[in-house]
Amino acid sequence: CHLILVWLLARQRSRDGKLEKKAKGKLQKQICQVVLDHFEKQYTAELRDAWSSVRDVLTSPWCWQHAVLLNRFSQNPGLESSLAEQGYHPAFPAALPYLPAALRCYSRTAPGRFPAQKHQPGRLKDYYLLNAASLLPVLALEVKDGEAVLDLCAAPGGKSVAILQCACPGHFHCNEYDDLRSRWLEQTIESFIPAPLINLITVSKLDGRQIGDLQPEFYDKVLVDAPCSNDRSWLFSADPQQAVLRLMQRKELSSLQFQLLRSAVQALRPGGSLVYSTCTLSRAENSDVINLILNSCRNVMPVDLSGMARGVSQEFTFLSGMQQHELLVLPEKGRAWGPMYVAKLKKVSST
Numbered sequence: 001c002h003l004i005l006v007w008l009l010a011r012q013r014s015r016d017g018k019l020e021k022k023a024k025g026k027l028q029k030q031i032c033q034v035v036l037d038h039f040e041k042q043y044t045a046e047l048r049d050a051w052s053s054v055r056d057v058l059t060s061p062w063c064w065q066h067a068v069l070l071n072r073f074s075q076n077p078g079l080e081s082s083l084a085e086q087g088y089h090p091a092f093p094a095a096l097p098y099l100p101a102a103l104r105c106y107s108r109t110a111p112g113r114f115p116a117q118k119h120q121p122g123r124l125k126d127y128y129l130l131n132a133a134s135l136l137p138v139l140a141l142e143v144k145d146g147e148a149v150l151d152l153c154a155a156p157g158g159k160s161v162a163i164l165q166c167a168c169p170g171h172f173h174c175n176e177y178d179d180l181r182s183r184w185l186e187q188t189i190e191s192f193i194p195a196p197l198i199n200l201i202t203v204s205k206l207d208g209r210q211i212g213d214l215q216p217e218f219y220d221k222v223l224v225d226a227p228c229s230n231d232r233s234w235l236f237s238a239d240p241q242q243a244v245l246r247l248m249q250r251k252e253l254s255s256l257q258f259q260l261l262r263s264a265v266q267a268l269r270p271g272g273s274l275v276y277s278t279c280t281l282s283r284a285e286n287s288d289v290i291n292l293i294l295n296s297c298r299n300v301m302p303v304d305l306s307g308m309a310r311g312v313s314q315e316f317t318f319l320s321g322m323q324q325h326e327l328l329v330l331p332e333k334g335r336a337w338g339p340m341y342v343a344k345l346k347k348v349s350s351t
């Protein structure tokens, strides 16, 4: 009832706002107050003292950072020195056991973004710009050469590209349900991956909830980078009406995430493992979904991620008090990565 009232008010404000913007003649990136108020209430309760500094980063886009993931399939000899000239350094310590030798990612504490590369037909891109925390689910997955890997919710393809920087799977299935985003995924793969390797990749447009039934016990590794309330982008929703609708429908996301995870468990062979990730701080979409899977699938066990967390603790701030099989990256000034939730599970038997 309260949200409906807020929605009606937001609709009126949105109409007024649109007229105002038209009058100003330009669109400005502005915080969506209704989303901020909603987060304020929820995250103060869930994160307590940690929320105020996280909120400061999330609401200050000028202090956001971007990491640069190098593409091992392209040759650009001058790239690393020009990154160094601009203050970039390797994002992860070289000795990290989880870190595949071929994965090269650069970051810097100063905000800003290295210039993006335009698509040029017939030429592979040299790097992918990303939030460094997006690499944590990929590192946690520990893909090995020859494995059968499924990226269940893959568009626009950042993590698919990162997986292929780490290892050469025997079979790599990238799935995206949304038609438009699926084309974006295909374009990303074409821009980063050379022809012989592309033959190992299957791109599909299935509802991820069905893949478990279609390909039971087929995969060694499954990544479930789930659709979620994307805290960063929701805070800057241009349309307050749409933002209120999303907040009203937020509860349904947990159910979709649970069904995607259940499908992923089904698609795993016994002994295989999955990583679940989101870019929200919301407990309902993170720990609660994982706890529900652990309580409902007896053949699934949690996998300890504390070693990986210790290895990357220089670069990331984690919420304390989480269980060993999960991490929550909290954005902080100078380490403005995340939000990113990561959990790892292993399927121990068929049933």
Ligand SMILES: C[S@@+](CC[C@H](N)C(=O)[O-])C[C@H]1O[C@@H](n2cnc3c(N)ncnc32)[C@H](O)[C@@H]1O
Residues within 6 Å of the ligand: 134, 152, 153, 154, 155, 156, 157, 158, 159, 160, 175, 176, 177, 178, 181, 206, 207, 208, 209, 225, 226, 227, 228
């Ligand atoms: C967080 S994004 C994935 C980002 C991607 N892994 C990356 O790193 O570039 C989640 C994706 O899941 C897709 N999605 C939503 N519902 C889905 C479903 N039922 N099955 C498969 N994908 C779905 C969304 O369209 C969205 O592209």
